[in-house]
Amino acid sequence: MMLNDAPLFALASPDNAMEILPNSPDGLNITVKTDITDNLPVIEVSAGNLHNIVDQAEKTLSQSGRHFQASGLLATVQTCPTSGETAIVPVSQPSLMRDLSRLAAWKRFDKRKDAFVAIDPPEKYVRILFASTDYKHLPILRGIARQPYLRPDFSLVTEAGYDAETARYGVFNAAEYTVPANPTMDNAKSALAVLSEVIEECAFDAECDRAAALAAMLTAATRPSLRTAPAFLINAHVQGSGKSFLARLIASLSTPQSVPATAFTNDSDEMRKLLIALLLKSPAVINFDDMSGDIVPSETLKAVITEAFICGRLLGVSKDVICSTCALILFSGNNIEAIKDMARRVLCIQLDPRCETPTAREFKRPNIEMELQGNRAKYVTAALTIIRAWIVSGRQGVNCTPLASFSEWTELCRKPLIWLGMADPAQRFYEQLKSDPAAELLGRVLLGWKNQFGTSPTLVRDVVIWASQTGRTSDFADALMEAAEKQGTIDPRKLGCWLKKHAGRIFDGMKFIKHGDSRDRVEWKLQIEPSLSVAPVLTVIDQPPAEFSSNETVDPLAALDAMEGF
Numbered sequence: 001m002m003l004n005d006a007p008l009f010a011l012a013s014p015d016n017a018m019e020i021l022p023n024s025p026d027g028l029n030i031t032v033k034t035d036i037t038d039n040l041p042v043i044e045v046s047a048g049n050l051h052n053i054v055d056q057a058e059k060t061l062s063q064s065g066r067h068f069q070a071s072g073l074l075a076t077v078q079t080c081p082t083s084g085e086t087a088i089v090p091v092s093q094p095s096l097m098r099d100l101s102r103l104a105a106w107k108r109f110d111k112r113k114d115a116f117v118a119i120d121p122p123e124k125y126v127r128i129l130f131a132s133t134d135y136k137h138l139p140i141l142r143g144i145a146r147q148p149y150l151r152p153d154f155s156l157v158t159e160a161g162y163d164a165e166t167a168r169y170g171v172f173n174a175a176e177y178t179v180p181a182n183p184t185m186d187n188a189k190s191a192l193a194v195l196s197e198v199i200e201e202c203a204f205d206a207e208c209d210r211a212a213a214l215a216a217m218l219t220a221a222t223r224p225s226l227r228t229a230p231a232f233l234i235n236a237h238v239q240g241s242g243k244s245f246l247a248r249l250i251a252s253l254s255t256p257q258s259v260p261a262t263a264f265t266n267d268s269d270e271m272r273k274l275l276i277a278l279l280l281k282s283p284a285v286i287n288f289d290d291m292s293g294d295i296v297p298s299e300t301l302k303a304v305i306t307e308a309f310i311c312g313r314l315l316g317v318s319k320d321v322i323c324s325t326c327a328l329i330l331f332s333g334n335n336i337e338a339i340k341d342m343a344r345r346v347l348c349i350q351l352d353p354r355c356e357t358p359t360a361r362e363f364k365r366p367n368i369e370m371e372l373q374g375n376r377a378k379y380v381t382a383a384l385t386i387i388r389a390w391i392v393s394g395r396q397g398v399n400c401t402p403l404a405s406f407s408e409w410t411e412l413c414r415k416p417l418i419w420l421g422m423a424d425p426a427q428r429f430y431e432q433l434k435s436d437p438a439a440e441l442l443g444r445v446l447l448g449w450k451n452q453f454g455t456s457p458t459l460v461r462d463v464v465i466w467a468s469q470t471g472r473t474s475d476f477a478d479a480l481m482e483a484a485e486k487q488g489t490i491d492p493r494k495l496g497c498w499l500k501k502h503a504g505r506i507f508d509g510m511k512f513i514k515h516g517d518s519r520d521r522v523e524w525k526l527q528i529e530p531s532l533s534v535a536p537v538l539t540v541i542d543q544p545p546a547e548f549s550s551n552e553t554v555d556p557l558a559a560l561d562a563m564e565g566f
Helices: 013-022 048-064 092-105 122-131 184-196 205-223 243-251 270-281 298-304 341-342 368-374 376-394 407-419 427-435 437-453 459-472 475-486 492-502 556-561
Strands: 031-033 042-046 067-070 074-077 088-089 103-108 115-118 143-145 159-161 169-170 233-234 284-293 311-312 321-322 326-332 346-350 397-399 510-515 523-528 538-540
Touching: 042 048, 042 321, 048 092, 048 122, 067 088, 088 143, 092 122, 115 143, 143 205, 159 407, 184 205, 184 368, 184 376, 184 407, 205 326, 205 346, 205 376, 205 407, 205 427, 233 243, 243 284, 243 368, 270 298, 270 311, 270 321, 298 311, 298 341, 298 376, 346 376, 346 427, 368 376, 376 407, 397 407, 427 437, 437 459, 437 475, 437 510, 437 523, 459 475, 459 492, 475 492, 492 510
Parallel strands: 042 103, 143 169, 233 326, 233 346, 284 326
Antiparallel strands: 031 042, 067 074, 074 088, 103 115, 159 169, 311 321, 397 538, 510 523
């Protein structure tokens, strides 16, 4: 039976919901009576019993199978009748009043009648429950899964409805997905061929871009299982190269519904409000389509990509919410790039049709998008088969340079493709780190400093004097001007701040360090670190060495992770 053939919450019956509820906290002996006529639990209202009444109301909600606590709010899972998309929806206070009146028989003792009489839920108790910051009975809901997904132990959740271990709600028809219990490498290769057919006619610039697109498809299929995952930028040189088309193909492995485009904003405060509002609903995909400018970092956007949860204040509600960041994030645009801190968070997929008019191209399978959407379970199953085959194989034989913040993604979405003979999907990451404008400027200053001053401690004032006497005829002087220009000259104070900001950051085996502790006389020194490099290291071996351990692998990006500018 398809999800749309029945009410949404038929997947989670009250009986099933009761099985996963926590026991009442110690010290609370809450007995929910039952109204014989309506077969509803009875909540008796009396003075001096506020805390028990609110607890009974919460327990009644928890037994419905459709009420949860999500991001610190009371919430339900609902399907939009217009788009068909299923989302987590915070419950409003009026809706809570209605639900409590429907789920329980509220009664108050009437002395004149010497009996209990029916009443509506008193607003006082509804308001207190709505504004609570601590729910003792409602099950926690961290997100929605739109296809089978992996638990932390790599077992596959194949049943729809609420899963207590992962705190996710599955909205899918389990019968459509037939992932082998113990797939082999041959099964994985066949599954890879199925996915590769979908993107066969996409105009990738290089094989690493094709591998990155496949990694994005694996990410889309298994995003509920990953704490963090990189965002993906689909980049091209000209309109009509197929950026939005590829984004839709990738997104189809996350959700059966079409994904609306979201407008990107460079305003940090607006980006924070936007992302919190979106993530509260547990979207499958956030798609910043057809961007006109570079991907500029903001604190919230950076955290959404590299953290499992973010905290913020919800507009219109005096509550701080904690949102799961479990969503696939896509960007697309022409000749744009992820700059500064975003360079290590966004993996580029470069398209290049190598023709003057890409929109005039003819395709052998022009309806591939409809084929994918019409048989989505087939392609999601293929993606999950690849990942499961890699897990069943023992996850050995592939050693690649780790990526800071994305170890799970490397294990489940990157290594399986390398294992099957694909190029490293993360290759563009290292190219981006080298081509980042901030990193390039640091490299120019480091190289010029090395050639002019070597490794001797040097005052900022002396550097500025040298650059002024040179008359800006060297690349080093030009780089200093870019770093610390003020009214057409190199400003010593600004250059000192720039050096402080980039101190300790290694580029091409060099870094700046402060020399001495005097406040009146600050010197800077270039230090050589030949043992560190950010060049990618990729090895595919038949058997791992006995001493190999992923915990012992040197991660050059992890050192950069804590430094400013990345």
